[in-house]
Amino acid sequence: MKLRRTMLFVPGNDPGKLLNAGVYHPDSIIFDLEDAVSINEKDAARDLVKNAIKYNEYPCEVGVRVNHISTPFGYDDLEEILKVCPDFIRLPKSEAEEDIVAVDKIISQAEQKYGYEPGKIKMVLTIETAKGILNSYKLAIASKRVVAIGMGAEDLAADLKATRSKGGQEINFARSQLLLSARAAGVQAIDNVFADVSDIEGFTADVQMGKQLGFDGKSVIHPKHVALVHQIYSPAENEIVKAQKILLAYQEALANKSGVIALDGKMIDAPIVDRAERVLRYAQAMGIIQDGDGK
């Protein structure tokens, strides 16, 4: 599975920012046609993002956050953007399964029309309402294209009638619910944006909490956050050593055709092996270990 430690939002109507988004080396770039673009520039941003994807080279996957299909812009966004085969579409305000299915269908038609490999274009969902959170598991499995789900914390907090705080306790339940749904559905869980760009301490604490809960990565809105998130998601040396031991034991068990995996006299189950593999993927992405180490 592709790593998505950071998904960097880039305002869709700013040519300089679109040009330079890749230099910060996030795992994913999201060109934003939604909240970052004013109503009367929606058409311009759409054309700009389309051309940026078509003509620029980016060192990572590139997706587009389109406007919701219930707005006057959603369908036009999809029509234009799908012409240039983005890696994924990020859907805001995901709440109803039928919306996911509808977008899936539009993508399928585009894949056929332009001759892309079927299923190539993925979907990432942003859930921003109480209904959406409660429905998140079903949303995540509504289309095979969905590879990750995330949360729009500001809108959700408003929907919950909560007061936003730095610590974010008011969205704790939703955050955990989202993670639970993602794991149950077998998709990635992307932690929400931390809005105060100047508060590096608060941001760091928020990322650490997300990592501890089990999130795969975080949506960020400022390039300077990218390296910081990667650093925090980087496994500690003892984690890496332990993961390598677990995988070694697993490989030995496979070689011996033994149904039981054991390490230091303790039984190891499949989820633990999965988690160990994930630890090594994060370590590789940081360049801490080379591809193939411990495998």
Place this chain on the structure above:
Amino acid sequence: MNQGGMDLGKVLRKAQAGRVDKKNDVLVTIEPTEPGSGIQIEIKSPVIAEFGRQIRQTVQSVLEETAVDDVLVQVEDKGAMDFAIRARTETAIRRAQREV
């Protein structure tokens, strides 16, 4: 080839896209001219000597792809790359083709 996917049509009115107060952006203004007057492109750019020819070519090719003729296009460039010049031209054309 028309992968830009613009609707072919006539430029009905003067329209603009882009801005001049941002680095790497460009303001493209398009307006209809007398039938038969063809395409006129005027360019202001800090990199006119090194990239003026390429800017003109980019604008020209968007106009051709969309079969737009008899227009005056004014390009006020702030160091935009081709992808942005292309996009702003496309948006300006689209806006100029829209009924008010």
Place this chain on the structure above:
Amino acid sequence: MINAVGRQIPEVIGKKTITPYQGPWASLPSWAHSAKSIDAASSTKLVKSVADVIDAVDLRDGMTISFHHHLRNGDYVMKLVIDAIAKKGIRGLTLAASSLSAVQDAIVPHIEAGVITALDTSGIRGEIGKLVTDGKLRQPVMIRTHGGRARAIESGELHIDVAFIAAPTCDMYGNINGVDGPSACGSMGYAMVDAGYAEKVVAITDNLVPHPLQYISIPQTQVDFIVKVDKIGDPSGISTGSLRISKDPKELLISEYAATVIEHSGLFRDGFSLQLGSGGASLSAAHFIQKKMKAKGITASFGVGGITGVFVEMMEQGLVNMLFDTQDFDLPSINSLKQNPNHVEMTASYYANPAAKGPIVNQVDAVILSATEVDIDFNVNVLTGSNGKLMGAPGGHPDTAAGSRLSIIALPLIRGRRPVVREKVRTIVTPGDTVDVVVTERGVAVNPRRKDLIDNLRGSNLPLMSIEELQQAAYKITGTPDPLPEGGEVVGLVEYRDGTIIDVIRSLKG
């Protein structure tokens, strides 16, 4: 003839025979040491007006007058003096300035009228630059490095008849400093050389104080006359309040890469030494270097500059033991020079003169510099735009690149739509042989000459690539620029620090 960086250089300009550049460390000729003639001081040094002092020094047609640029874009003195000279009908002067800021565009009429007919400077831009590239000067402008200018003055190659020194504070017997007074600028490093070698030295001050001054930059033994005027400068143009670290994420990324290069260079150990320019990327690199120094628990033995508050802050935190200072850019650095005994004023010669018995640049481990453009031979232009317009200053760039153990050029790969890493730079100011690393937001290129560095940087996670790859990446984004006109006759000579000619400036038509 073609010099060692492949540039076509005329053999003779006027009556002057040109020595072409032969390599950064080609055997330096030995120079005679010049000295000013000795004459006793007048009974009183204080003269009533600028007009009177021009008579007192017996300024005549064809002489060379000098000015310093410590008041940067706030300087009033150059215009004041040349206005007065013009009124007296004196003509055909050579203006030898340590640099020409944009504010000096005010003297353009005097150049057009023939009061000034030749320029000798370490920086040139704006309207004066345009005048030069329009071919309006009778002889080519001479452009020198800070160290090269000191060498030329000390050897007598650049003979100054009268140095007019803007003095932020001056006492009744001619002791000068730059740290006090309403137009304080800090270090007087560039003016110190002029004061030591000019035939006549005139202090022009708006802060005349009783003798003796406590803090002395230029001593009374070198000063012939003093003139008091209302104002020598505009403080807002002289220094900024406090330079802030950039918030531009691209610039921060470039400076972080530059700091990472130093960290892994093999030079980053206790007691290393550092020079930072005043450019944005260089300044914000200080922020990352500080962090890395703290993490590793090391301190620097000294810092060199062009000093800014960022450097002062590092000294005050105990991260840098000493600062050597030729010029200050902001108020915190001016105050520090005045108050902190570990913050030392130095002359341009001590800073960068290749003919001195050891300028401080030779002891610098790592330096971070900016540029207008770089080419695939690592040659650097800091003087002209790619279109050939004069818009910058060699300053100490070639001096410190040659002297230091690690010279890093930190700059964005693209400015506007201009590729900054190119096949060829318009004007070579700093030769590629003295440049070790080029750092951009999209990649870091190490000079292949520095195999040791390439090895050291391999484990750093930096996006290493060849300089050609970097140039191609730039062209891929911007498109390949159409060739620009080569320019016409030679209107400027770019002197390397050793006195040879490394490149020329040509006139621009139309």
